[in-house]
Amino acid sequence: MRQLTALIGKEGLEVIRTGKATILLLVFIVFGILNPAIAKLTPWMFALMSESMAGMGLSASEIQVNALTSWAQFYKNAPIVLIVFLLLFAGILTHERIKGTLINLVAKGLSRWAIIAAKGIVLVACWSVGYWLYYGITYGYTAYFWDNGAASHLVFSAFCLYMTGVWLISLILPMSIFFGSGSAVMLGVGGLFAVVYVIGLLPGAAPYLPTQLLDASTLIQGDGRLSEYAVAIGIALLWSVLNIGIAALLFKRQAL
Amino acid sequence: MSLLTLTGVSKSFAGRQVVNDLSFSVNPQTIFGFIGQNGAGKTTTMKMILGLLAVDEGEIKVNGEPVRFGQTPTNRYIGYLSDVPEFYGFMTPAEYLALCGKITGMTAATYKRRSSELLELVGLSKVNQRIQGFSRGMKQRLGIAQALLNDPLLLICDEPTSALDPVGRKEVLELLLLVKKHTTVVFSTHILSDVERICDQMAFLHQGRIVRSGTLQQIKAAHHTNGLKLEILFDSESDRERFKTLFPDSQASAPCKISLDRQTEADMLDILRILTEHRLPARRIERLEPSLEDLFTEMVRE
Numbered sequence: 160m161r162q163l164t165a166l167i168g169k170e171g172l173e174v175i176r177t178g179k180a181t182i183l184l185l186v187f188i189v190f191g192i193l194n195p196a197i198a199k200l201t202p203w204m205f206a207l208m209s210e211s212m213a214g215m216g217l218s219a220s221e222i223q224v225n226a227l228t229s230w231a232q233f234y235k236n237a238p239i240v241l242i243v244f245l246l247l248f249a250g251i252l253t254h255e256r257i258k259g260t261l262i263n264l265v266a267k268g269l270s271r272w273a274i275i276a277a278k279g280i281v282l283v284a285c286w287s288v289g290y291w292l293y294y295g296i297t298y299g300y301t302a303y304f305w306d307n308g309a310a311s312h313l314v315f316s317a318f319c320l321y322m323t324g325v326w327l328i329s330l331i332l333p334m335s336i337f338f339g340s341g342s343a344v345m346l347g348v349g350g351l352f353a354v355v356y357v358i359g360l361l362p363g364a365a366p367y368l369p370t371q372l373l374d375a376s377t378l379i380q381g382d383g384r385l386s387e388y389a390v391a392i393g394i395a396l397l398w399s400v401l402n403i404g405i406a407a408l409l410f411k412r413q414a415l
Numbered sequence: 416m417s418l419l420t421l422t423g424v425s426k427s428f429a430g431r432q433v434v435n436d437l438s439f440s441v442n443p444q445t446i447f448g449f450i451g452q453n454g455a456g457k458t459t460t461m462k463m464i465l466g467l468l469a470v471d472e473g474e475i476k477v478n479g480e481p482v483r484f485g486q487t488p489t490n491r492y493i494g495y496l497s498d499v500p501e502f503y504g505f506m507t508p509a510e511y512l513a514l515c516g517k518i519t520g521m522t523a524a525t526y527k528r529r530s531s532e533l534l535e536l537v538g539l540s541k542v543n544q545r546i547q548g549f550s551r552g553m554k555q556r557l558g559i560a561q562a563l564l565n566d567p568l569l570l571i572c573d574e575p576t577s578a579l580d581p582v583g584r585k586e587v588l589e590l591l592l593l594v595k596k597h598t599t600v601v602f603s604t605h606i607l608s609d610v611e612r613i614c615d616q617m618a619f620l621h622q623g624r625i626v627r628s629g630t631l632q633q634i635k636a637a638h639h640t641n642g643l644k645l646e647i648l649f650d651s652e653s654d655r656e657r658f659k660t661l662f663p664d665s666q667a668s669a670p671c672k673i674s675l676d677r678q679t680e681a682d683m684l685d686i687l688r689i690l691t692e693h694r695l696p697a698r699r700i701e702r703l704e705p706s707l708e709d710l711f712t713e714m715v716r717e
Contacts, residue, residue, distance in 0.1 A: 165517035173505055177505055259501040263515070265487065266467070267490060267515055268490040268518070271485065415468075
C-alpha cells in the first residue's frame, strides 16, 4: 500500500510538472466555455449566413437556441477532449519502459502491480477531474443564459459519457503491454473502439456494449429510458477493472 | 556463506544463447569484477540476478534466497546501478531519493537522513535543480546514492564507468572502494584498468561462458603456466634485425625493441646464450608481466 501511495504521488507530480495538468485544464475549460458560447453565437452566425444566402436567392428563418443547443455542443465536443486526453496519456507506461526509468524502482523491490494500479488510478482521477470540470462549466454558463430544466436526465447522460471515457482510458494500460510506443497504443485503443462499435451495429448487441453509452445524449431530449443503459454501464465498469487487472497480470511477466 | 550464487544459469533470446551454464559465487565484502566484451552477456546476467529477466535454466540465490522473475523480494538486499541510470527528470535528487525510500519501506526519518548523507557523499548535496538538467556524471553519482539508499548487502553495478570521462570514472571507482567496507560489490565492465584498480575477485565472461575466474594474482599465475613474454631493447635497429634473423618468431614492438614468447625459463637462458655467442649486445632484457588486457585478449582468442 505504501508503494502504491508513493507511486500515486510520483504520477501526480509528473502530471503537474510536465505541463500535462495545465494542458488538460486549458482544454477542458476552453471546451466547457465553448459549448454554451457556440449555442449563444449560433443565431448571430446564422443571421450573418442568411445575408449571404439571401444574395444567392435562398431564405432562412430565424433560429431559436436554448439549453438543449448548449448540451448538444457538449456531446459533440466531448470526443475531442477525450482524444486530447488519450493523446496526452497514451505513453504513460510505454514511455517509462522505453526510457528505463522503472528499472531502478523495480530493482528496489517495487511491485509491478503497484505500477499499473498507480497509473490506472491517476488516469481515472485526471479524467474525472477534467471531465466534471468540463461538465460543470457548461452547466454553469448554460444555466446563466438559459434554463437547464429544458434538458432531462442531465447528470445521468453525462455519467454515461464519462463511463465511455473511463473504459477507453483504462484500455491504455493493457495496450501498453502489447505495443511499444504511445502512438501505437493510441491506434490500439482506437482500433478496439472501432471493433466494438461495429459489433454494436449487429442486431441486439448494442445494449451490452460500452459504445451504447454514446447514445445516452438522446436522454436529455426526453427520448429513451435510463434502464436501456444500465447493462452497458455495468459492462463498461467491469471491463475497465478487467483492463487494469489484465495489464497488471501481463506486466508481471514482462521483461524490463 | 556466499552472498550471491549462480548455478548453471542459461538464457537465450530468439534462439541465440546469451548466457550459457554460468556458475560463480561472490563472497561478502568483496568487489567482484565481471569482465567481458560488449554483448558477452554481462547485462543479461545482472538483469537475471535482479529478477528483471527470466532464467531459462539454473538457479540464482541472493543471501541464500532464490531469485524469482516478476516477484523480486530478494531485491531488498540489492542496490542496482546501471551504465546510464534513468531518472524522472521532473524531480530533484532529494525527491527522487524520497520516492526510493518510500518504495523500499524506509521510515521518513530514515530516508531523509540517509538521503542527505548520500547526497553529501556523492557531491550533490547542494544541487537543488531538477534531474533533467544533469550531466551523465551527475546522473551516475545520483545512481550510486539511490543504489546505496537502503544500505544494501549487495551492490550491482552494470558498467558504471563506461559512459564517464576520466575524472568521473575516478570518482565512481573511489566511491565503490569506499562502500566496499559495508557492501559487497558486483561490478561489470569492459574497462580492464578499472578492474585492476579495485576488484578483489574477477570472472572473464566470453560468449556467455566464464572462461577464467579468481583473484588477479591467480589469473596472472595461470597465465604464467602458459608461457612467458620477453622484451629486448637493442642499441640499434641493425642489431634488432640480426636478432630477428636468429629468432624469426620474434616481433618488433618499437624502434630497437623486439618481443617474443617462450614456454619455459630454460628457453630464456637459451636466448641469453645465443645473444652471447653471436656477440649481440642488448641494452635491456625484460620479462613482461602480462596486463589484464593481454590476458583478456588471449582468452578471447582461445
